[in-house]
Amino acid sequence: MMTSLHSIDSLRNAIREERTTAIAVASEYYQRIQNYDGEVGAFLTLCEERAMKQAGLIDQMAAEGQPLPPLAGVPIAIKDVMVTAGVRTTAGSRILDNFIPPYDCSAVTRLEAAGAVILGKLNCDEFAMGSSNENSAYRPVHNPRDKTRVPGGSSGGSAAAVAAGMAIATLGSDTGGSIRQPASFCGVVGLKPTYGRVSRYGLIAFASSLDHIGPFANTVEEVALLLRTIAGRDPMDSTSADVAVPDYVAELVKPVKGLRVGVAKEYFAEGLSPEVRTAVEAAIQELAKLGCEIIPVSLPHTEYAISTYYIIATGEASSNLARYDGARYGFRAKSSTLSEMYRKTRDAGFGAEVKRRIMLGTYALSAGYYDAYYLKAQKVRTLIARDFKEAFRWVDVIASPTCPTTAFRLGEKSNDPMAMYLADIYTVTANLAGVPGISVPCGESSEKLPIGLQLFARHFDEATLLRVAHAYQQAKSRLQHG
Amino acid sequence: MRVTDKDVAYVADLANLELSEEERSAMLRDLNSILGHVDRLSELKTEDVAPMAQVSGTFTVDPALSESERYGYPIRDDVKEGLRKSLPHDAAVKNAPDTDGTFFQVPKVIER
Numbered sequence: 001m002m003t004s005l006h007s008i009d010s011l012r013n014a015i016r017e018e019r020t021t022a023i024a025v026a027s028e029y030y031q032r033i034q035n036y037d038g039e040v041g042a043f044l045t046l047c048e049e050r051a052m053k054q055a056g057l058i059d060q061m062a063a064e065g066q067p068l069p070p071l072a073g074v075p076i077a078i079k080d081v082m083v084t085a086g087v088r089t090t091a092g093s094r095i096l097d098n099f100i101p102p103y104d105c106s107a108v109t110r111l112e113a114a115g116a117v118i119l120g121k122l123n124c125d126e127f128a129m130g131s132s133n134e135n136s137a138y139r140p141v142h143n144p145r146d147k148t149r150v151p152g153g154s155s156g157g158s159a160a161a162v163a164a165g166m167a168i169a170t171l172g173s174d175t176g177g178s179i180r181q182p183a184s185f186c187g188v189v190g191l192k193p194t195y196g197r198v199s200r201y202g203l204i205a206f207a208s209s210l211d212h213i214g215p216f217a218n219t220v221e222e223v224a225l226l227l228r229t230i231a232g233r234d235p236m237d238s239t240s241a242d243v244a245v246p247d248y249v250a251e252l253v254k255p256v257k258g259l260r261v262g263v264a265k266e267y268f269a270e271g272l273s274p275e276v277r278t279a280v281e282a283a284i285q286e287l288a289k290l291g292c293e294i295i296p297v298s299l300p301h302t303e304y305a306i307s308t309y310y311i312i313a314t315g316e317a318s319s320n321l322a323r324y325d326g327a328r329y330g331f332r333a334k335s336s337t338l339s340e341m342y343r344k345t346r347d348a349g350f351g352a353e354v355k356r357r358i359m360l361g362t363y364a365l366s367a368g369y370y371d372a373y374y375l376k377a378q379k380v381r382t383l384i385a386r387d388f389k390e391a392f393r394w395v396d397v398i399a400s401p402t403c404p405t406t407a408f409r410l411g412e413k414s415n416d417p418m419a420m421y422l423a424d425i426y427t428v429t430a431n432l433a434g435v436p437g438i439s440v441p442c443g444e445s446s447e448k449l450p451i452g453l454q455l456f457a458r459h460f461d462e463a464t465l466l467r468v469a470h471a472y473q474q475a476k477s478r479l480q481h482g
Numbered sequence: 483m484r485v486t487d488k489d490v491a492y493v494a495d496l497a498n499l500e501l502s503e504e505e506r507s508a509m510l511r512d513l514n515s516i517l518g519h520v521d522r523l524s525e526l527k528t529e530d531v532a533p534m535a536q537v538s539g540t541f542t543v544d545p546a547l548s549e550s551e552r553y554g555y556p557i558r559d560d561v562k563e564g565l566r567k568s569l570p571h572d573a574a575v576k577n578a579p580d581t582d583g584t585f586f587q588v589p590k591v592i593e594r
Binding site for chain 1: 485489490492493494496497498499500501502505508509512513515516517519520522523524526528531532533534535536537538569573574576577578579580586588589590591
């Protein structure tokens with residue numbers, strides 16, 4: 001039975017009223033994956049057994065007339081950097097090709113507790129390192145909107161799965177823009193919450209002080225519902241904050257009139273595509289029409305963010321990835337001594353970008369270079385965080401483009417690491433400062449490629465961030481559909 | 483050139499990577515290109531700026547409390563109690579490339 005129920009609310013109601021079943025919905029989505037994913041490449045592993053077991057439990061609850069949890073029967077897929085008990089988890093790397101985790105990531109546990117049906121694991125750049133998904137050790141992901149183009153990265157599979165209708169919502173991770181940039185490239189909504197808002201327990205570590213888990217969906221409302229489900233203190237992650245979780249969905253309906261929206265000139269600088277600029281400026285005008293006050297602000301250290309980010313992120317990565325040595329789990333290269341085992345395992349197990357980042361990070365942390373690079377970057381990080389603190393004295397949210405361009409072609413930047421890194425120029429700042437950021441579709445280029453509007457808010461003020469994003473999305477949909 | 487062949491060899495050794503000849507020359511080119519960009523950080527005066535290692539120390543701090551209790555990010559409860567739950571033994575060795583069921587087995591450690 002085809003249901004064509006592609007929003008969380010309509011689907012949950014249909015299951016409650018027994019117009020469909022969670023098992024039928026899951027089967028429909030597996031059929032869609034079979035039909036479309038050959039060309040897209042969003043999924044690495046499917047977990048049908050686990051999905052059908054969960055769907056069966058939901059159907060039983062519906063049949064018994066029990067109240068259904070908020071995500072009952074909702075088909076959701078997970079970026080393959082979050083561990084899933086009994087379901088292969090690779091982080092997009094050969095070094096974890098055969099890894100079957102013994103426990104679940106907290107965010108996944110919370111989704112399932114809320115009734116979600118986990119369909120499978122999503123392709124991504126190896127260890128979440130990349131901006132195009134071309135660094136996956138398995139296969140690149142193709143942008144569903146134009147298959148000759150990248151979906152963005154590193155959560156390319158997460159964005160593409162939602163864009164192609166192969167999951168209603170997905171989880172991704174964002175260390176320098178890895179949720180927001182692919183959301184922008186694929187024309188979906190992607191949220192990076194405040195650092196500490198969502199537990200990182202079970203997230204395979206890339207750069208621990210910058211890593212965040214966050215949701216993707218077609219609407220801000222669905223993203224708000226997912227955030228409400230996965231947010232909050234987790235005793236298993238000491239950096240998860242003990243800060244109350246508001247009802248983000250209920251907060252969406254509050255008016256945005258009178259809110260102050262900052263626009264920073266540093267985010268409209270050289271390198272910004274004219275079409276992206278036009279679309280984002282029009283979106284900001286739309287916010288003004290909704291009664292928001294548009295105020296110029298300055299984030300003067302923005303131009304130093306990429307350099308700061310690549311020193312700090314690679315330094316942390318070089319340390320985090322030291323654990324992949326072939327001794328306890330994952331791939332091991334055949335070798336006759338222990339030191340040879342480490343080297344051969346890592347040489348064969350890691351791809352080019354991961355090795356490049358381990359090398360850069362190790363160099364920046366090594367004796368003689370620590371002060372010039374790592375310590376310097378940590379100090380500039382303070383300046384970038386201060387920029388936001390100062391700006392948020394005057395405004396409630398900051399609006400900008402998510403990316404300087406629309407989705408680029410597969411292969412276009414893969415031989416120039418610095419050009420690839422610059423794709424993250426407008427997103428890395430939020431990771432360095434820890435503030436929440438969201439990307440919402442705000443138009444298309446002449447080539448019909450999606451453009452994203454990015455919004456930032458104060459630490460732990462996702463409620464305001466989502467409210468403004470929702471008001472914008474509603475207004476845009478009224479414009480389009482009359 | 484900031485980074486030399488010798489640096490690449492030294493850093494690869496620290497990182498437990500071997501790298502082929504081809505990879506080493508690509509690494510030399512890429513590290514120099516990236517660090518060339520990073521050098522712009524020296525334009526900023528930072529003598530009086532405190533380094534920032536993480537976000538968590540910068541908000542949700544309650545000055546009325548002391549030590550780690552001051553933060554909105556307390557020590558993990560299981561760590562505080564000194565009782566970290568371990569994985570069951572069989573689960574811990576299940577993914578091992580080589581095990582006798584009790585220990586992880588690796589090639590000989592002492593080289594001559």
